[in-house]
Amino acid sequence: MKKLFIKTYGCQMNAYDSARMAELLAPHGYGVTDRADDADLVILNTCHIREKAGEKVYSEVGRLREIKQARPGMTIAVAGCVAQAEGAEMLRRAPTIDLVVGPQSYHRLPEMLARGHARQVATDFPADSKFDHLPEAADRIGPSAFLTIQEGCDKFCTFCVVPYTRGAEQSRPAADVEREARALVARGARELTLLGQNVNAYRGPEAGGEPVGLGALVRRLARISGLLRIRYTTSHPRDVDDALIAAHAEEPALMPFLHLPVQSGADRVLAAMNRGHSADDYRRIVARLRAARPDLALSSDFIVGFPGETDAEFAATLALIAEIGFAQAFSFKYSRRPGTPAAASPDQIPEDVKDARLAAVQALLRRQQDDFAAAQVGRTLPVLIERPGRHEGQVVGRSPYLQGVHLRAPVAAIGSVIPVTIESAGPNSLAGRRASMVAESGAAAVQAPERMAV
Ligand code: 5AD
Ligand code: SF4
Numbered sequence: 001m002k003k004l005f006i007k008t009y010g011c012q013m014n015a016y017d018s019a020r021m022a023e024l025l026a027p028h029g030y031g032v033t034d035r036a037d038d039a040d041l042v043i044l045n046t047c048h049i050r051e052k053a054g055e056k057v058y059s060e061v062g063r064l065r066e067i068k069q070a071r072p073g074m075t076i077a078v079a080g081c082v083a084q085a086e087g088a089e090m091l092r093r094a095p096t097i098d099l100v101v102g103p104q105s106y107h108r109l110p111e112m113l114a115r116g117h118a119r120q121v122a123t124d125f126p127a128d129s130k131f132d133h134l135p136e137a138a139d140r141i142g143p144s145a146f147l148t149i150q151e152g153c154d155k156f157c158t159f160c161v162v163p164y165t166r167g168a169e170q171s172r173p174a175a176d177v178e179r180e181a182r183a184l185v186a187r188g189a190r191e192l193t194l195l196g197q198n199v200n201a202y203r204g205p206e207a208g209g210e211p212v213g214l215g216a217l218v219r220r221l222a223r224i225s226g227l228l229r230i231r232y233t234t235s236h237p238r239d240v241d242d243a244l245i246a247a248h249a250e251e252p253a254l255m256p257f258l259h260l261p262v263q264s265g266a267d268r269v270l271a272a273m274n275r276g277h278s279a280d281d282y283r284r285i286v287a288r289l290r291a292a293r294p295d296l297a298l299s300s301d302f303i304v305g306f307p308g309e310t311d312a313e314f315a316a317t318l319a320l321i322a323e324i325g326f327a328q329a330f331s332f333k334y335s336r337r338p339g340t341p342a343a344a345s346p347d348q349i350p351e352d353v354k355d356a357r358l359a360a361v362q363a364l365l366r367r368q369q370d371d372f373a374a375a376q377v378g379r380t381l382p383v384l385i386e387r388p389g390r391h392e393g394q395v396v397g398r399s400p401y402l403q404g405v406h407l408r409a410p411v412a413a414i415g416s417v418i419p420v421t422i423e424s425a426g427p428n429s430l431a432g433r434r435a436s437m438v439a440e441s442g443a444a445a446v447q448a449p450e451r452m453a454v
Contacts, residue, residue, distance in 0.1 A: 004030040005039035007060070010047025012233065013103075013166075013195050014080055016146040018045045020134050021079065021106055027135065028110050037067050041075045041113070048081035048165050051335040057082050058094060065096040075099065075113065079106055081165040087123045103151070103166060107133035125167045131176065143386050143415045144229075144398070145189035149177050149204070149217070150196030155236060157263075158274045158341040159303060159334060162197055171196075174204035174212040174220065181221050190415050191229035191384055191398075192221065200235040200244055215243030222253045228417050229384060229400075233259045234301075237277045240285050249292035256293050257327065257401045260286070261301035265320030266313035269306050273342070279320055286324055297327035297372065297401045304361055305334040305354030307345035314357050321364055327372040327401050329365045333358050373403065373425035380435045381405070383420040385413045396429075404429035 004025055008018040021043060022032050036042050042064055046057050057078060068074045077099035078090055084102035091097055099112055102123035107130040112120050131148075152167045153160075181192055194217070196202060203211035212220075218230055230253050237260060247254055260282075264270050267278045290296050302317060321329075333354040336343040376399065383397040383405045395409045397420070406429060407420050419435035 001031045002029050002040040003033040003038055004041045004043070005033050005036045006043045006045060007036070008045045009053075009056075010045075010049060010080065012146055012193065013148060013151070013197065014045050014047060016148045016195055017079070017103060017106060018043070019146070021045070021109065023135055024107060024109060024133075025113075028113065036064060037071075040071075040073060041077065043077045043079050046078060046080035046082035048085050048161050048337075050332065051337075054082050054086060057090075061094045061096050068096055077101060077109070079103070081161070084123050084165045085161065088121045091119050091121060104130055106130065129170075129172070131172055140188045141184065143189060143384055144191040144193070145184045146193050146195050147177065147180055147184060148172070148195045150199050150202045153197045154201075155198065155238075155276070156274055158272065159306065159337065161337045161340060164339060166197055169198060169201055171202045171204045171211070174206050174217055177204060177217065178220060178224075181227065182224055185224055185226045188415060190227065190417070191231065192227060194218075194221075194230065194232040196232075197234065198236050198239065199232045200239040200241075213241065213243050214239075215241065215245075215247040218244075218247045218251055218254055222251045227253065229253055229255050231255045231257070231402075235260055237262065237275075237282050237285050240289070245288055245292045248289055248296065255400050256296045257299070258289065258296060259299040259301075262320065263301060263303050264306065264309070264313070265317035266309070269309055269313050272308060273303075273306060279316065282320070283324070295400075298324060299328045300324075300326055300330075302329060302331040302361055302365075303334050304331065304357035305349040307334070307342050307349065308347035309334075309349060309357075314360075318361065318364060321361070321368070325372075326365060326368050328369050331358060331361045331365060370425075370427070372401075373430060376401075376403070376422045376430055377425055378422065380419050380421045381432075382417045383407070383432075384417050385409060385415065387414060399430065406431045407433055409434055 006018045006022060008014050030041060033039055044057055044060055047053055064076055075098045076096055078097055079101045080103060083100045087100060090100045098119050100121040101109060104125050105122035108122050150171045152169045153163045154169045156163050184192060200214045202214040202217060204217060206212050221227060221230055262282045263273060263275060265279050270278060304314060381399045383399055385395050385397040387396050388411050389396045389406055393408050394406060395413055397405050399405050405420055420432040421435045422430050422432040424431045
């Protein structure tokens, strides 16, 4: 058995791709290890979204060089978005790298490996989808699984490299998604997170019919027996349509937690970012979603220090955050990405201003996150039990809002949704106790459709 070590950077799409690469390579004799120094194949699955991504990869490769010198048969592959962006340049710059494969080409890894030690690059966007080449693995998996349904982005936000590294928007056929969802549930998944760079732009081709949107897809997947929870990420405000809002209202399996990036609260900045929506559009969408699902909690992404952002515009972002209230959020300093329109702007914001704005936005978001967690204390939440805890007799699960929840329960509860009364809230997770004995086994939980106990 050869050993495979995969290091994953960046988003959940990469986490999904890493899992698929491991499955793809298993029939070729590769078993996963969690140590680079005894691996025969190391894959760095990279992210290009913010600064110094390439540099980080080269310094990681530098560390691997020493290991490789001691293990001459070792193969080092760079996958993901840095591979896509830099291509053959990586082989020139780092002699330690053997293979460079983009996010749309990694299904070719076995054939590349079979060619021995020839250094190779595959970063094209092939006409045949990688999904047609990926195996369906037979092993059991954890209760929560990712399923990529859409890739790429046509939005061209002026700060973002994704449309260049991941290519145009492409949706997998609805029937293929449903088949993969059923296979994941058969292997033990109880929660599926549907992934896409622009997941709610999903328009799944359907033989002999109209393309299927995300709302209709969610309804279809919600019928799969044994599938208790559905999530999707990352969505764009422009693609929140009536059918998706209706699915939030009517499908209890669709979790009341939504990552809906807004980036800024200032209309001039949103226009300069080419977001295609105003701050008021965002407010209206959130109001409609909350009307459909009153217990909905929100997460978002924010960029501070976008070129030209004034103090007043930054204040508008803080005001929007204060008004909407987020359960959780990510915030970033604007990072100049070569080749993107905003990188060429002469109005770059000084680093110290960006630092101060980031600190302010993060303080506000942290307060909101803590308040949201504290507000769960005393409530009974349905928790999907995912794994054993660190201590004997303890298990860890997730609330509908993706908060980790620690409680005492037998490991047999893994894979079930059980009601948990929250007793305390820490900075990163909640702790509680089982509210009742119902729905302990997977089978019982499957019978009982989940509904938030609010
Ligand atoms: N600078 C800072 N943040 C960025 N993001 C994407 N590109 C950049 C950039 N150039 C952030 C956005 C996006 C998230 C995935 O990463 O907020 O929603
Ligand atoms: Fe990047 Fe904008 Fe596309 Fe999101 S919508 S991936 S931020 S270009």
